Amino acid sequence: MPLITNRYGKGRVRVMRVHREGERHDVSQLDIKVMLEGEFARTFTHADNSLTVSTDTIKNIVNVVARENTGLSPEDFCQVLAQKYLDTYPQVASVSVSSHETRWKRLSFDDKPHPHSFVLDGNGRPTVEVAVKRGGPISISSGIDNFAFMKSTQSGWENYVKDGYTTIPPTNDRICATSMVATWKWSGKPADYPTTNARILGTLLEVFATTYSWSVQDSLYRMGEAALAAVPEISEINMACPNMHFILMNLSAFGLDNNNQVFLPTDEPHGQIECTVAREYGAV
Template structure:
């Protein structure tokens, strides 16, 4: 029997680069697959791993290239990863690097682009729900999977600590979520679409333009602002899973990471929910 083909590598290497140009940040969120071919056949046929590099090493190469190339667009970034693999390992004959981007679009308020707050491209699914009996009609509107983030101006500190606590405090982190939100109407607005848009834009502006001491802090203030902006709604309910971006430790490679390169993970995630009402 012969080994007809062989390749291996690392898939779904999530890497977020935050390029800080003063107050203005640029974010690039990629999911990378890096595959190599070469002199690795004996690992398949003879249980001989002596020429094989670890898939974890391939992941490290992706992260190192990310830190060394903060502003590269997707195509030259993939090329840089491939060239790094070919240059570092003579047993590698070819490298195939694929990167899918999660596209974040910069928010703007009053016609001015915001320096560090973004929403997901093609974002969210608006919905409506009506419950009607012979005596009453209840109308609810909302949005599902509305994703947004800011690359700074968020923290989590002064929390309860005990023997089970391992998380360190921070006053500068990425805050990101995919929000489920809904609101009950106590009166019919002049234009549902316009009112819904105002509710959402009001909440997002509060999130983007004010410091967040926690997701809980932001959600309460977002809901309060929505109720003030649109008097026809009775309450606002929000459910926000944390989309975690964890700073990578690159010290082993002689590289500092000053909140610039992150790994994305949403499992497990914090789940923060609340309802803000007029009562």
């Protein structure tokens, strides 16, 4: 029976590129699919793999090209990537490269763009919860659900417990990213709820973006302190932050360094950091 068509490749190749120009960083998070067509029919019909490129190799080339082209737009990057396969493997007749971008929008404070801190575009859902007891007080909480933010430097993880089960190395320069669920409890009515909610979120982001993070725990506590100081009408704030991990790719096998420029985005498993900061002990 004839083999009518065939192609193969690698999908869901996730890559985060960080383009560094001095203090300014630009980030590009892509989900890449590469499909090859060419002289591969005998792999299907005759168990002959002699001309077939491993799909793991296809993935490695994505990371190599990412390291060599950190500043290209997704359109230009995909063109360069496709040409790389044609230049490397004469048995490849055609290449299809598709990408989906996770867009990160640069944060600004006092109308000044921040060099290395971002929020996810089209991000988060505002929440409200009201509890009322007959004859009793009304409890009102506002918040934000799944609000993602990130900085590409000024974060570390050092001086933690190390034992026979520890494999993660210490670092003082890493991507720090999370998708936060936060709620704050109102003890008084503000002049305007939307404006005050925006001030709380802005305060949380400014502390995160503009101060060094010794850990997510360290940042969360200081963010909570600052929100309570900025808005006297709230009595407590609760934050739950799963880590969005970006794993530094080891490109030494290809003769390339990686100065925090190419990462593998992954969300499972993730660290889960939670805390509540209140004005008074026992107020929670």
